[in-house]
Amino acid sequence: MLWLSALVVIAQLSAAKPLLNQRWDDQSVKHAWVEIPKGWEYHSAPPADHLLDLRIGLKQDKIDQLISSLYEVSDPAHGRYGKHLSKEEVDALVAPHPDSVDAVEAWLEHHGINPSDAHFRLTAGEWVTIRVSVAQAERMLNTKYAVYRHPSTGSQVVRTMEYSLPTELHSHVDVISPTTYFGTMQSMRATSFIQPQAASPDSDSFATNISPLDVPASCGVTVTPACLRALYNTTDYVPQATDNNSLGIASYLEQYANDADLQTFFTTFRPDAVGSTVEHVQINGGLDDQSLPGIEANLDIQYSLGIAWPTRGTVYSTGGEPPFNASSTTPTNTNEPYLDWLNYLLNQTTIPQTLSNSYGDQEQTVPLDYATSVCNMFAQLGVRGSSLFTSSGDHGVGGGDCNTNDGTNTVKFQPIFPASCPYITAVGGTTGVNPEVAASLSGGGFSNYFRRPAYQTSTVASFIIALGDEYSDLHNASGRTYPDLAAQAAGFQVVNGGETITVGGTSASAPTVAGVFALLNDMRIVEGKSPLGFVNPLIYSVAKDGFNDIVSGNAPGCGTDGLSARAGWDAVTGLGTPDFLKLQALLKDARVTNDYS
Known part of the structure; x- marks a missing residue:
């Protein structure tokens, strides 16, 4: 497994070699909106070379054990009450299964991204961040990105109405962002107001x-x-x-x-x-x-x-x-x-x-x-x-x-x-x-x-x-x-x-x-x-x-x-x-x- 501890770098976007295994061709929708989320409107198509920091959340192998532990250490009637876990103990529970790591690495390689170059962000290894162009993200996720505008704030973000993954990856990947979540900080509501x-x-x-x-x-x-x-x-x-x-x-x-x-x-x-x-x-x-x-x-x-x-x-x-800047060579930070x-x-x-x-x-x-x-x-x-x-x-x-x-x-x-x-x-x-x-x-x-x-x-x-x-x-x-x-x-x-x-x-x-x-x-x-x-x-x-x-x-x-x-x-x-x-x-x-x- 090629998990690295350095910061995110630009992934190599060279064309993938044809693979005999066609498992990546069988794709199904991961999430889709029926309509543009309220408060947003379509603005334009983003440049194909606009860069995104694409974050991939892998399935956490023992998340059920973590939730069980949460209730046990939080329940005053339980013998484990107050016995909170350390960072290392939590990391061990949320780390992805090796099979999930292998599947995602193979998928990245299929798209011309060398896992040894696409540095993975480590907490417990469950989040992977790669820097790709809009065109590359669209190929990987079988989707089309667009620039959407929030008229009341003037905010513009690059998002998609739906995205897909190879069917095999659905059991290995929880979520990918930025994709269909439009709630960036400009549109999030602070629950206060002046009186x-x-x-x-x-x-x-x-x-x-x-x-x-x-x-x-x-x-x-x-x-x-x-x-x-x-x-x-x-x-x-x-x-x-x-x-x-x-x-x-x-x-x-x-x-x-x-x-x-x-x-x-x-x-x-x-x-x-x-x-x-x-x-x-x-x-x-x-x-x-x-x-x-x-x-x-x-x-x-x-x-x-x-x-x-x-x-x-x-x-x-x-x-x-x-804000989204079509002329910038620096990626717009659109991570939620x-x-x-x-x-x-x-x-x-x-x-x-x-x-x-x-x-x-x-x-x-x-x-x-x-x-x-x-x-x-x-x-x-x-x-x-x-x-x-x-x-x-x-x-x-x-x-x-x-x-x-x-x-x-x-x-x-x-x-x-x-x-x-x-x-x-x-x-x-x-x-x-x-x-x-x-x-x-x-x-x-x-x-x-x-x-x-x-x-x-x-x-x-x-x-x-x-x-x-x-x-x-x-x-x-x-x-x-x-x-x-x-x-x-x-x-x-x-x-x-x-x-x-x-x-x-x-x-x-x-x-x-x-x-x-x-x-x-x-x-x-x-x-x-x-x-x-x-x-x-x-x-x-x-x-x-x-x-x-x-x-x-x-x-x-x-x-x-x-x-x-x-x-x-x-x-x-x-x-x-x-x-x-x-x-x-x-x-x-x-x-x-x-x-x-």
Whole structure:
């Protein structure tokens, strides 16, 4: 097997020698769209010599064992709870079978690509990246690429409506990109938005210390770290494992967390944190342009650390957004951002114990093979001991567009990915205090790709029964349901470009919950225990009483009143908002005290 460890180089594109074995001629479609994904339009044909970095995801030989391990180390009732796997152990499970390696190498050679020249990107060997021309990619995938334009952003990408592989390779290859996934960073939605200013800088709402016993009504309009710390009972907890515990924030769309804005934010809202800094990590050409502060990036880091300080924070800036340039001899980096970010993280020996992502697409716009591959990569993070939170979306049950993209334009509730992935913790939105109620924007519903995981079955049963036949033609009642948790989603005071603005969306909810769980991870590390890792099996079982149940409000969409919050779990606010003190007590239960050994 000719697996190499160097960086990607240009593959030799010489004509392949005729082979007696014609196994590569029997081709079948791997994925196809019925119509151009919504929001995109055909623009032009790309030059035949335009270069693509073609990424091939090989079947992971023991992925079923990895998923089983994920559930075992994440289930507080299991003897393996907390026994997270090392990078090397995970790599051994996701490495491709030798037969898959041999088949792909033979296919590359058939197309004139010498595997010893087409350097393979190594994590566990399951991803291969080759640089080829559009013409070569079209021959390999029996397809035609085109330049597609996203009118609302002006973004242009090189994609195809379908691609094929030799039938033999279908059992060896999970996904190839860039092909049919149009969701590049320009079209991905950051789940946040600017709101009208809720308060002036001298408002009493900007108090830096609020009693959890007396949360003022103003916190339901103007949200600050003090409000959240009081609402979710973290005010008195002081992190101690700051050398070992860290929190990471995913950043795309040329969003840059600004250091000066962070200091201004700390000065105004968290004075004890003034002077502390965050680490900036650039991935795949990502930048750290301090002259271009980003509202989303600032929101994420300011509020996750506004709760979790002095926990160490890292912002991952993932690049890959240059526009298509037909005259350029440099390949447009059209690899999808999740793959770049996840491959980077999974290639590190140590990763943050808590991660937050505030970006998503409609699930139906993400090819199933791509979504499955990304979801399995989330599972790798979880089995290694990282808790990953993602926003559930800001469009209620409709996901922003209720019509299906299968050519029928049928109205359906549209789930959001990656919130719909069962190996990630999705966070919905609330608003108001005393009591909190569901925010009407809170994304939630049922996946059409992923079945409901066992950890949800008993907890969501009453909601499914109460829902009955209502909307039965609009959703997949057997799918993975989300969100799992919720937090405030409106009125957040964010410093951007030196000015305080008001921001809303579940982009605020996800880093808020991540901040709370970063403190729980700190507590466990101080006690000599393992970090929580993938938290869903825990929160749906012994820790399910550690949340404030949200019982009113609804998330409308698709011409309906949508789904409603109710007692117990619901598909608008999940199990509810976190109560740190309750969770802290529940995690001291004997069944969740496994140490690192």
